Amino acid sequence: MDCRTAEDLMAGLIDDELSPGHHALLEEHLQHCSACSELLSQLAAQPLAPPPMPPMGEDFWSKMDRVLVDEIEQSQRDVDTAQDAPPAPKWRPSPALIFYAATLMLALGWGLYSNQQLQISQEETSMLRDALDRERRLSVQPASVPVRLPGSGYQFANHTPSRGTF
Amino acid sequence: MSANLKLVAPAHASTWNDDEIKTLSHENRRMAMEMVVQKYRDRLFYHAVYIVKDWEEAYDAVQEVFIRAIREKRFFNEDFRIKAWLYRVTSNLCFNLVRNRKRRGAILESVPREESFAPDQIEQVFASERQSEVLQAIDQMTNDHKEILLLRYYNDLSYAEISGVLDIKLGTVMSRLSRARCRLLEVMEDNTEMRAF
Numbered sequence: 001m002d003c004r005t006a007e008d009l010m011a012g013l014i015d016d017e018l019s020p021g022h023h024a025l026l027e028e029h030l031q032h033c034s035a036c037s038e039l040l041s042q043l044a045a046q047p048l049a050p051p052p053m054p055p056m057g058e059d060f061w062s063k064m065d066r067v068l069v070d071e072i073e074q075s076q077r078d079v080d081t082a083q084d085a086p087p088a089p090k091w092r093p094s095p096a097l098i099f100y101a102a103t104l105m106l107a108l109g110w111g112l113y114s115n116q117q118l119q120i121s122q123e124e125t126s127m128l129r130d131a132l133d134r135e136r137r138l139s140v141q142p143a144s145v146p147v148r149l150p151g152s153g154y155q156f157a158n159h160t161p162s163r164g165t166f
Numbered sequence: 167m168s169a170n171l172k173l174v175a176p177a178h179a180s181t182w183n184d185d186e187i188k189t190l191s192h193e194n195r196r197m198a199m200e201m202v203v204q205k206y207r208d209r210l211f212y213h214a215v216y217i218v219k220d221w222e223e224a225y226d227a228v229q230e231v232f233i234r235a236i237r238e239k240r241f242f243n244e245d246f247r248i249k250a251w252l253y254r255v256t257s258n259l260c261f262n263l264v265r266n267r268k269r270r271g272a273i274l275e276s277v278p279r280e281e282s283f284a285p286d287q288i289e290q291v292f293a294s295e296r297q298s299e300v301l302q303a304i305d306q307m308t309n310d311h312k313e314i315l316l317l318r319y320y321n322d323l324s325y326a327e328i329s330g331v332l333d334i335k336l337g338t339v340m341s342r343l344s345r346a347r348c349r350l351l352e353v354m355e356d357n358t359e360m361r362a363f
């Protein structure tokens with residue numbers, strides 16, 4: 001055991017709160033360490049005792065008694081009130097509330113259904129628009145196609161391929 | 167009229183242990199609470215006096231502790247540690263009072279302090295020169311050291327009870343007490359040198 005550990009156990013030795021194992025270890029250390037023995041004797045000599053308290057007068061606690069009795073009675077009343085109070089009635093919804101709740105649920109359901117339909121129609125519109133764009137791209141005509149011109153061997157002529165040509 | 171306002175618990179409340187008081191509370195909570203007040207208020211009051219060094223503030227602090235105890239719903243529960251709770255709340259309240267007083271001190275330093283309602287009693291407590299020296303030295307220590315020394319040597323709590331009050335392990339109680347006593351030795355030596363100088 002080192003001196004630091006021995007110091008931590010000294011109060012336990014003085015107050016007789018040390019386990020037998022620690023007691024033996026500390027005693028063994030103290031036999032070899034004069035510094036710790038000296039410290040222990042100094043600590044044991046400390047005048048740590050409560051000073052005698054003056055006796056309380058007969059009415060010393062009377063002010064506190066009044067306050068505490070009031071508080072205890074109030075607390076007792078609270079407990080009694082809580083015990084005597086009838087059990088809280090079970091809550092039942094009124095017919096009007098049921099009607100409003102049902103209406104609200106229907107409105108919510110209709111709103112969700114409408115929203116879903118709107119999304120479907122938007123998707124369909126988008127698909128149709130894409131198909132139309134594809135159609136237009138296929139039917140576009142080139143600006144000019146070289147054709148054979150008299151004398152030059154080549155001439156420009158419009159060329160319009162029709163569907164089903166390929 | 168004042169007789170009706172007195173607490174009615176028997177004077178031998180201090181001989182009842184906390185478990186017996188808890189059992190009594192099942193039949194008569196009011197009587198059990200009065201037993202607790204009768205049993206602990208002197209000790210808590212002295213504990214408060216050592217910390218706040220003011221009769222009136224200590225009195226108010228103890229009253230507040232018992233009001234909190236009365237309002238505490240779990241107070242008589244099986245696993246509730248009455249003694250530890252009472253000391254813990256008293257210590258906290260008193261250290262807060264001292265802390266607030268120190269804060270106010272800077273502002274009110276120049277204003278003469280009003281006398282407490284029983285200055286003679288306070289003087290009597292700290293009358294013995296040797297005890298006064300020790301208490302003065304304890305007052306100069308950190309709150310941790312001050313509290314553990316007061317609980318052990320001025321309120322006679324066992325290590326197990328201190329462990330419950332401070333919510334620390336038994337080994338920590340022992341080492342903190344040892345260090346507090348070593349520190350007390352140093353502070354008292356310093357104070358003696360200062361006086362000699």
